[in-house]
Amino acid sequence: GTLSACEDKAMTDDIYNVKRRNEAQLMSLPGVVSVGIGQDQNGKPAIVVGLAAATPATERRVPDRLGGFPVITQTVGKMKAQ
Numbered sequence: 001g002t003l004s005a006c007e008d009k010a011m012t013d014d015i016y017n018v019k020r021r022n023e024a025q026l027m028s029l030p031g032v033v034s035v036g037i038g039q040d041q042n043g044k045p046a047i048v049v050g051l052a053a054a055t056p057a058t059e060r061r062v063p064d065r066l067g068g069f070p071v072i073t074q075t076v077g078k079m080k081a082q
Contacts, residue, residue, distance in 0.1 A: 015045045018067030022047070031058035033077060046070045052077030 015037055023035045026049055034050030047069055049062050054075040062073055 014067065015047070015069050018069055019047055022066050026062070029058065029061050031055060032062070038072065040070045040072060044070070046072050049073045050076035 019035060019037055026032055026035045026047075031052050032049055033052050034048075036048045036050065038046055038048040040046040047066050049071060051058055051073055052075075054073070059073055063071055065071060
């Protein structure tokens with residue numbers, strides 16, 4: 001369903017707070033190079049953790065959810081400008 005602007009704003013504030021509270025801890029994990037906000041495959045707000053390389057050891061350390069939001073890992077270390 002479509003969210004009203006008011007509900008949508010409340011949800012985004014929440015995800016920004018969750019990101020801010022967890023960013024330092026996530027960035028301290030080996031292989032994590034960025035923490036951002038994006039969308040999951042369903043278009044819902046998600047925490048996006050950028051990894052230098054997709055290694056099972058690093059991915060195991062990244063939580064599946066934070067503050068009720070899904071956490072998605074993306075390999076960004078070897079990205080090139082297009």
